Amino acid sequence: MNEERETIVAISTSPGEGGIGIVRLSGSRSLTIADRIFKGKNGLKPSKASTHTLHYGCIASNGEVLDEVLLTVMRAPRTYTREDVVEINCHGGIILLKKVMELTLREGARLAQPGEFTKRAFLNGRIDLTQAEAVVEIIRAKTESGLRSALSQLWGEFSKRLKQVSEKLTELLAQVEASIDFPEEDIGTFSADKMAESIAKITSVLEELLATAKQSRLLREGITISLAGRPNVGKSTLLNSLLERERAIVTPLPGTTRDTIEEFLDIDGLPARLIDTAGIRKAKNLIDRESIRRTRLALREADLILFVLDGSTPLSGADTEIAEEVSKKKTLVVINKIDLPMRINKVRIFFSSEDIVSVSAKEGSGISDLKRAIVSLFRGVPSPEPAFLANLRHQTMLEKALRCLENAHSLLTTTAGEIPLELIAFELRDGLRSIGEVTGEVTTDDILNEIFSRFCIGK
Ligand SMILES: Nc1nc2c(ncn2[C@@H]2O[C@H](COP(=O)(O)OP(=O)(O)OP(=O)(O)O)[C@@H](O)[C@H]2O)c(=O)[nH]1
Ligand SMILES: [Mg+2]
Structure with missing residues (x-):
C-alpha cells in the first residue's frame, strides 16, 4: 500500500x-x-x-x-x-x-x-467501482443521453440499486444461517414458501437491472450498421445523407466505393457506427475480390444491415442474391431514388412491408423516416435513458448473481424432504459476492488494473 x-x-x-x-x-x-x-x-x-x-x-x-x-x-x-x-x-x-x-x-x-x-x-x-467506471464513460460519451446516464451513474444511481439488492440478500442469508445454527426452530414449510417468495422478488429486481444493463451497453457502445447492395444503388449517397456531409465519394460509375468507410453517427440519441461498403458484384480482379471480402466482413459485424435497392430499376438477379445473403440478419430494406420514376417490383416477396423504407438519398426525402425506423428497432426495451451505463463486466456479474438466486429458489421449491439450507446459504453468499464485485466491495488487483487501464492519464 x-x-x-x-x-x-x-x-x-x-x-x-x-x-x-x-x-x-x-x-x-x-x-x-x-x-x-x-x-x-x-x-x-x-x-x-x-x-x-x-x-x-x-x-x-x-x-x-x-x-x-x-x-x-x-x-x-x-x-x-x-x-x-x-x-x-x-x-x-x-x-x-x-x-x-x-x-x-x-x-x-x-x-x-x-x-x-x-x-x-x-x-x-x-x-465505488461503478462510479469510477462512470468517469470513463463521461469522458468518452458520444451522445447526450449516454452522457446523462453516465452522470447519473456517477451520482451513485447504479450503486444505490445494487445496494438495495445486496441488503435484501444479506437479510435472507442471515435468516437461512439462523435456521442452520438453530435447527430446533425448524423453518417449516410456511417460512420456506415465504423465503422462496422473497428470493423471487429479488430475482425480478435483478432481472430488471440486467435488462437496463443490456440496453445501456447498446447506448454506450452503439450499434453497427452496414450498408449493402449492388453497385450504383446509392449506398455512399445514403451514408452522406445520414451524416449530413459529403464523406464518401459518389459518382455515376458502378464500383466507386472500393474500401469500407466507417463513421460515427448519433441517430436521435442512438449511437451508431455506420459502414459504407463496396457494392456486391462478381469480382473481375484482385481489387474487386478484396473489396468484396471487406464488404462481407462489414456485413458479418453488423447489428443492422441497410439493404439498399435502386427504386428506378426492376429488381435484378444480383439484388435477390444479396437479399438472401442479408436476410439472415436484422435488415431494413431501403428503396432509394424515389425522386425518379419507380420501376422496382417484387420486393415484398423477400421482405415484409414494415421493414421497407423509401428514400431519396440524393434529395434527402424519407431520411428522417429511415432514422425513426432504425431507432425503433433498437428501442423496444424499457426506458430510453437508463439510469446507468453498465458494461460487460457488470452484466456478467449480474447474470451470475441471477443464476445463484435461481439455484437457491429451485432448491427451496423442488427439494422433497429436508430443505438443504447449507446449499441455499452457499448460493446466496455467491450471489452477494457477485454483486459486491460490481460495486468493488469484493475485488482483486487484476480487476482493478483492467478497469483503470482504460482511463486516460491525468484522470
Ligand atoms: N436520382 C437519384 N440519384 C441518386 C440517388 N442516390 C444516388 N444517386 C446517384 O446514383 C449514383 C451512384 O451513387 P453512389 O452513392 O455512388 O452509389 P453506391 O451504391 O455507393 O455505388 P458503389 O460505390 O459503386 O457501390 C450517383 O450518380 C448518385 O448521384 C437518389 O436518391 N436519386
Ligand atoms: Mg459507394
Missing part, C-alpha cells in the same frame, strides 16, 4: 495546444512540492494556504521563471482523491506543461498511471 501514498503528478488536460493546461498533483507531499516551485505574488506558501483557495504567481526553478500561473490548493479529505491536491493552471503548451511537470518530478512526485487519480478516489473510499 506504500505505493498508494506516493505523490503523483500528471498533465490533466488533453495534449496539444490550448488556452490553459493543468498539471495536477495528488498525495501527502503535494503542498511541499508546490512550495518549492511556486512563487506566490503575495509571498504566501501553498502549504500555508487554506483549503480550496486559488493563488496567483509563477512557477520558477533556480531563479528562472517558467510560467505565470494560477495555483489551486485543495486539502484532504474534500478532494477528488481524498488526498491533498494541487492544480497548477498554466498556459496550454505541451513543452511548457512538461517542464512544469518535470520540476514536480524533480521534487519527488511520481508520474501518475492512467486513471490513478480516480483509482485513489476508489481506494480511499470516496466512490
Whole structure:
C-alpha cells in the first residue's frame, strides 16, 4: 500500500495546444512540492494556504521563471482523491506543461498511471467501482443521453440499486444461517414458501437491472450498421445523407466505393457506427475480390444491415442474391431514388412491408423516416435513458448473481424432504459476492488494473 501514498503528478488536460493546461498533483507531499516551485505574488506558501483557495504567481526553478500561473490548493479529505491536491493552471503548451511537470518530478512526485487519480478516489473510499467506471464513460460519451446516464451513474444511481439488492440478500442469508445454527426452530414449510417468495422478488429486481444493463451497453457502445447492395444503388449517397456531409465519394460509375468507410453517427440519441461498403458484384480482379471480402466482413459485424435497392430499376438477379445473403440478419430494406420514376417490383416477396423504407438519398426525402425506423428497432426495451451505463463486466456479474438466486429458489421449491439450507446459504453468499464485485466491495488487483487501464492519464 506504500505505493498508494506516493505523490503523483500528471498533465490533466488533453495534449496539444490550448488556452490553459493543468498539471495536477495528488498525495501527502503535494503542498511541499508546490512550495518549492511556486512563487506566490503575495509571498504566501501553498502549504500555508487554506483549503480550496486559488493563488496567483509563477512557477520558477533556480531563479528562472517558467510560467505565470494560477495555483489551486485543495486539502484532504474534500478532494477528488481524498488526498491533498494541487492544480497548477498554466498556459496550454505541451513543452511548457512538461517542464512544469518535470520540476514536480524533480521534487519527488511520481508520474501518475492512467486513471490513478480516480483509482485513489476508489481506494480511499470516496466512490465505488461503478462510479469510477462512470468517469470513463463521461469522458468518452458520444451522445447526450449516454452522457446523462453516465452522470447519473456517477451520482451513485447504479450503486444505490445494487445496494438495495445486496441488503435484501444479506437479510435472507442471515435468516437461512439462523435456521442452520438453530435447527430446533425448524423453518417449516410456511417460512420456506415465504423465503422462496422473497428470493423471487429479488430475482425480478435483478432481472430488471440486467435488462437496463443490456440496453445501456447498446447506448454506450452503439450499434453497427452496414450498408449493402449492388453497385450504383446509392449506398455512399445514403451514408452522406445520414451524416449530413459529403464523406464518401459518389459518382455515376458502378464500383466507386472500393474500401469500407466507417463513421460515427448519433441517430436521435442512438449511437451508431455506420459502414459504407463496396457494392456486391462478381469480382473481375484482385481489387474487386478484396473489396468484396471487406464488404462481407462489414456485413458479418453488423447489428443492422441497410439493404439498399435502386427504386428506378426492376429488381435484378444480383439484388435477390444479396437479399438472401442479408436476410439472415436484422435488415431494413431501403428503396432509394424515389425522386425518379419507380420501376422496382417484387420486393415484398423477400421482405415484409414494415421493414421497407423509401428514400431519396440524393434529395434527402424519407431520411428522417429511415432514422425513426432504425431507432425503433433498437428501442423496444424499457426506458430510453437508463439510469446507468453498465458494461460487460457488470452484466456478467449480474447474470451470475441471477443464476445463484435461481439455484437457491429451485432448491427451496423442488427439494422433497429436508430443505438443504447449507446449499441455499452457499448460493446466496455467491450471489452477494457477485454483486459486491460490481460495486468493488469484493475485488482483486487484476480487476482493478483492467478497469483503470482504460482511463486516460491525468484522470
Ligand atoms: N436520382 C437519384 N440519384 C441518386 C440517388 N442516390 C444516388 N444517386 C446517384 O446514383 C449514383 C451512384 O451513387 P453512389 O452513392 O455512388 O452509389 P453506391 O451504391 O455507393 O455505388 P458503389 O460505390 O459503386 O457501390 C450517383 O450518380 C448518385 O448521384 C437518389 O436518391 N436519386
Ligand atoms: Mg459507394
